[in-house]
Amino acid sequence: MAQPQDDFAKLSADLSTLRSDVAKLTETLTALAKSEGASAADAIAGRFRSGAARADAAASGLAEEGYAALHDAKARAQELTGDLGATIERNPYGSVIAALGVGFLFGLLSRGK
Secondary structure, three states: OOOHHHHHHHHHHHHHHHHHHHHHHHHHHHHHHHHHHHHHHHHHHHHHHHHHHHHHHHHHHHHHHHHHHHHHHHHHHHHHHHHHHHHHHHOHHHHHHHHHHHHHHHHHHHOOO
């Protein structure tokens, strides 16, 4: 029969080994978590940079489209102004009568009831 002291010594040795194994496991898991965390952080940062680059490209494209539309609108406005000026020069009396008619309509619409 085994002595209680021997059993206690074996149990103490087993507990010491178990503590050592748990400490090693903790270190390994900590290192793995740090490694995976760094990988995840790098992946997220890469995706963020990629998204930011795409957003910047989209904003640049929209700005260029806006400038093109503005330039187009200015050109059309100048064209219409030139056409209107030419029409007034060709028919000055008709233009004056049309302006008087538009003024009269605005006057009627703005009158109180």
